[in-house]
Amino acid sequence: MLAAVAAAAVPGVAPVATGPSPDDAADFRSCVVQDADGRRWRVRSPLNTEASMRLETEHLVLQAFTPSVRARLPFHLPSVAGSVAHNGLRTFVYSHLAGHTLSLRELQRQNTDPEPPLHAPSPSAAPRAPLAVQLGRALGTLHSLPRALVMDADLPAYSADQCRKRMLHDLDQAATTGLIPGELLRRWEDALEDTTLWQFSTRVVHGDLQEDNITIDHGALVSFTGWSDLHVGDPAEDFSWLVGMADPTFADTVLEAYSVAAVQPPDRHLLRRAHLKAEFALAEWLVRGVDRGIPSMVENAQRMLATLAEDVRATASPSPGVTGPVAERSPEGADPSSAPTGSVPTVPAPGHDDSGLETGASGHGATDTGAAPTGPAVTGGGPASSSEPYPRASSSETEDPRA
Structure with a gap:
């Protein structure tokens, strides 16, 4: 069916084969189509009105990335080759990009043991950077794009405080389900009320970055996909998927x-x-499952939330990103090296704060604070008693809401 849609949307396409394409199975039907000329196309067909709106937004976003902007990025972006109305919704066909998505575990493996390139590099070529370095450079470049790229396309732009208030609103909505452990609700509310965490400069962010939206080819980053949530907001949104890394x-x-x-x-x-x-x-x-009336989705979310609550209790983690009980503050004038150890992070090298990042930040707009907050920072960690810090829901665990 999707191959026929591709033929209708892109003139000259004569499909001869199809293959799977990872996607959110609750919202989309997707596949890769190969035509008689050997070209490949990715087809995404929405299953509901909300998903259709996301594809329309993604089309708008991809148009905002002009050729000059794309040339600045160290990764490729998909291009819309055509679209067609199908069952009252619009299905889009994209130019297919090489490579494939990897699990978190496989991303870690290829970081240390990458697949060799298909073609031997020139002897004078610089060695290819590890995959983690490529991802960091790509995010750094993306977050450095001018805000006008987003605002000129009439896409959302939020200040740091608006990011916090939006999350507080979502927390209130989640609490109304009555299905989330109270200790987790209090834990998240405390973090949202801690204003020192929310003093940052907003950036252009992908908004939905996770392993299913990262395409890798023989150890090289090829593309980021899933651009329906591009906006100006909290750069931490594009780092949350890294919490699932075992290493x-x-x-x-x-x-x-x-x-x-x-x-x-x-x-x-x-x-x-x-x-x-x-x-x-x-x-x-969980809220998504409740809103869509999918019991298996709700039960799956409840199991994951229960596991998270157990891990929080087991590790005595007082706040997200803090690995254990907060150490008592050293007496004024005391040697910091005599402070209690345990959950206290290792003192980083000069020029870095406790998170291992360079300190200081300056904002572009009046809505940003423009300065790094004071107070102790913590690194990594998180409540975990297994190889993955947080249970995760993948697209393979979703259900077709029409079933």
């Missing part, structure tokens, strides 16, 4: 490369907000 050094490497590539260094609490967003994503998943 924290992968995320550390991404952040280090990011701090070098970005025009402005990241704020000191970016990691903590990334952990908060990773935890809260489970509540958003």
Whole structure:
């Protein structure tokens, strides 16, 4: 069916084969189509009005990336080749990009043991950077794009405080379900009320970055996909997926490369907000299941939330991104090296704060604070007692809402 749609949407396409294409199975039907000339196309067909609006928005976003902007990015973006109305909704056909998506575990493996390139590089060519470095550079470049790119396309732009208030609103909505452990609701509310975490300069962010939207080809970053949520907002949104990495050094490497590539260094609490967003994503998943009336989705989310609550209790994590009990403040004038250890992060090298990132940030607009907040910062961690810090819902765990 999708192959026929591709033929109708793009003149001259004569499909001869189809293959799978990872996507959100609750919202889309997708596939890769190969035509008689050997060209490949990605087809995405929405299953509901909301998904259709997301595709329309993505089309608008991709148009905002002019050839000059695309040339600045160290990765490719898909291009819309055509579209056609199908069952009252619009299906889009994109030019297919090489490579494939990888699981978090496979991303980590290819970071240390990448697949060799198809063609031997020139002897004078610089060695290819590890995958984590490539991702950090890509995010740094993306977050350094001018805000006008988003605002001229009439896409959302939020201040740091608006980001916090929007998440508070979502928290209130999640609480009304009565299905989320109270300890998690209080944990997230405390983090949202801690205004020191929310003093940052907003950036152009992807908004839905996770492993299913990252295409890799033989150890090289090829593209970011899924551009329906591009906006100006909290850069931590594009780092929350890294919380699922079993090896924290992968995320550390991404952040280090990011701090070098970005025009402005990241704020000191970016990691903590990334952990908060990773935890809260489970509540958003539950709310989505409730709104759509999918019991299996709700039950899955409840199981993951229960696991998270157990991990929080087991690790005595007082806040997202904090690995254990907060150490008592050292007496004024005391040697910092005599402070209690345990959950206290290792003192970083000069020029970095406790998160391992360069300190200081300056904002572009009047809505941004323009300065790095004061107070202790913490690194990585998060409540975990298994190889993955937070249970995750993948597209393979979703259901067709029409079933």
